[in-house]
Amino acid sequence: MDASIKGEQARTGILGAVDAVDIVRLGFLQATVMIWILRTVPFLHNRFAVYGARGLDHTSAAKKDGSSPVSKLLDWFAGLQVSHGYFTHFYIFATGSMAFWITQLATKSRVFQAIAANISEEHLKNSMSIQQVIVCMVLMAIQTARRLFECIALSKPSKSKMLVAHWLLGFYYYALITVAVWIEGTGAIQSHKFTLADFRITQVPSLRTWIWVPVFLLASGVQHDCHYYLSTLKTYTVPTHPAFARIVSPHYTAECVIYLSLAFLAAPQGQLANKTLLCALSFIVSNLGTTAHITKGWYQRKFGEDSVRGKWKMIPFLF
Template identity: 45%
Template sequence: MDTITALRIGYVLSAFAILVIYAIPALRDRFLVYGARDALAGNNRHPHREQNVLEKTLDYFASMKVPHSWFKHFYMLSVALSMVWLQQLYTRGPILQKVVSGTSTHRSSMSFNQLVLCWTLLTIQGSRRLYESMTLEKPTVSQMWVGHYLLGLLHYMAMGLAIWIEGGPALMSTDEPLGDAMVSAPCVTTFIFLPVFLLASGLQHDAHFYLSSLRKYTLPTHPAFQSIVSPHYTAECAIYFSFMFLAAPGGQVVNKTLLAAFVFVLIELGVSAAVTKRWYMQKFGAYPIEYKWKMIPGIW
């Protein structure tokens, strides 16, 4: 199994595992909620009766938590790995050569231009989210399940690799540090999906800035939240959606590795949006929350 196949399978299996956990209430209420949502779920899952062995075991694993503020570690890791891969990409370093040697040489390749663009955009995304986590997030005692934390770290480790791995053949075909990046003209896909990335990034930043200004556990009233419970998740999905087109290898519509990453992000955030909507309805009442879409208007 080569590196690209391993990344794709890892993302698909992770997405499937999240769906399984979400489909089983006993797992969903223990492992997919945190903070105030966790407290509410905890009240719902502890009836006045003796727990059986399975329930006690699940509670034991669910009690393994880390501070919610550790979310910033995801973006620290993302930015740090972007710098590591920059050095490796520029110098054709040994780590890069080892990774590329583990991929099939028969695959079509991203152009060097695409590789540079997508690395740059992922670095911008990670840097912006790190800035927001350091400046906008309020102090909190909320916690998250350690499995969620570890999965997030794995995701950002994988993305640091997935964003360029299908450009391995083009990368190793030249010794020039910048390859053909200075002479190749941007393709039509770039003109279409680069604005998608920029608009989604702006929307997400605006939503995060607004949420940081709210009093704790207040119902959002910003226009972006009028018909969608979690528009910042919608923007995140749009960012990953743009990546899979911007990084499409020659002759392909999308980058299949980043398609797998997009599916993972779509399911992970879709589940989080569903949990958020349920919590809003329990805390603030069904009206008008029940008429809002969770994350994707007209679909979810």
């Protein structure tokens, strides 16, 4: 039997002939499509696209769609809510997930092996380097740990609610993203034995690392500063922090930059960016963009047109 055929058979695991990399990408793209459906279909938008204080103006909007069985079912599902403070659960889960995957990769344990057995020869061959895997895992761990710290240290008691659907979507996203940061490096991970020496700086970082690690850290700093500032506000009001001068939701802008930098840092050999993380970015931009759009409208209604005049919602010069 041909060696390549044997190799393919050896990689046919629990997913059969389906590539695990493609499954992760498809997971993000499906979530992105769902966000756009919720954003553009009025009777879904009124029920599921808003939450928290910004959703208070929409509480009666869903009732305008009639009393059909489908409408009643959607109203019931939209009525399933949890405390807005449950955001903390996302980062507890994400931080724990990162710890789990770091252990799996370092020891090449059973779950990692099951995923690796379902990755195509093409993706294994065109792999991230082991240095890229380490850098991206460390940065992602920093991101999740920082957000967990902010949720614990900066959050204040609130009566705001979050839809159960949004709560579940958060777990879905972090389950995927904590895999996405390393899965295209599986080929390098399989052939490498991790030691403490891997964390020594023994060679000059690549130009890609010199550019995008500082971008990641800068965006993280800006986001933290925005979160800290918002936590100091006594009531909902128009932010006066410099980061909010021209952008309605600069903390969302920073989030997009954080994951854009990871997409470039994790680019496999011969590629400009990591396609799996670009799929993740499509979801992040769509999801946060929807919330930024709603936020701008809320500011207009509550504080007047002048409060947001001349401001972009999230992406300078574009949106």
